[in-house]
Amino acid sequence: MKKILVLNGSPRKDGIVYNLLKEIANGSKESNEIEWIDVYNLKMKPCIACMKCRPNNECVLPKDDAHIVGEKIQKSDVLIVGTPTYWGNMSSQLKVLFERNVPVFMGESDSGMPIAKQKGKTAVIVVSCSTPWPFNFIAAESRGAMKAIKEVLHYGGYKIVGKIVKSGTKTNRNISEKMLDKARKIGAKL
Template sequence: MNVLILNGSPRRNGIVGSLLKEAEQSACGHVVERIDLYDCQIVSCSGCMACRTSGRCSLPEDDGHRLAERIATADLLVIGTPTYWGNMSAKLKCLFDRTVPVFMGENRMGIPQPRRKGCRAIVVTTCTTPWPFNILFRQSSGAAKRVKEVLRTAGYRMRSLQVGGTKPMHGQAPEQAIRKMRRLVKKSLKKETNNG
């Protein structure tokens, strides 16, 4: 299986980063690639809509194009983002804006048509707001919802992991979250292998 891990946090070794490292290790034996989005050059979408007909972004070549190709060939996507203002990080949103045709087409009425049906995804979100307020006040759950909206439109089947109360953690994800991450990766890869 091709596993693509996308880190939407600028902190490579933060909570998101450490959980993604765990995902990487749990997927050992598969083809795994991790990309830290904040190391990538991704120019903002210009809104030209040309990709809706051509299937490719018309902006000058940058990492947005390279990432689109990687996403298109991944069987399992593991996407992590910190919660920024109740949403995903700007860099992850920028990537999603630049890769629309990988995720969806449109019919004549402009209704989205999923392009990644059968693929799987794990969504990881973190925030400083502690449990249960991270859920009740749509903090980590708000960020997860926004990421899932993109992936649901694309047809992915998803699992998610949310970690609230990260302020006292100093970059070290709690053991419980690490164990859950391992379980999610194993489960997602097992299904893929069974279906394949």
């Protein structure tokens, strides 16, 4: 049994990202323990760029939900991350959560080289974007959000085992059966 942590970085409780994350989670339920976190419900202060987390190995801000989720990330085997695309990047609340948990994902060697702290774990990324295909990719909208999340997970040492991108959500909010099936199959592989 694996511990799966789902980070829903969308403020919409029944939106596209939420529903795709649910399909992945439902596809993996049979043999795994799943915990769901709606990032927009978290009470957390933004990173203050003090850099004290680097030598201390933990955020020095007063304990809040970012610390609690960081502990859950450390204890999980699989991370499923979803976000809508905002200005070619992940949602602001998801970014705050990641910024506050730098020492959970990576450390530094004495020479300053990054050390992956979640090495050997797997992850799945779900991104939605209002820009239609292929412009979402050409203009780096969903591609930008995907790249930003992959960067965080890369430094953490995660292996990405599945990616889903739903583009054109402004004019087409429907999730195709093919995409839902892909989400279920990714979940089943976890």
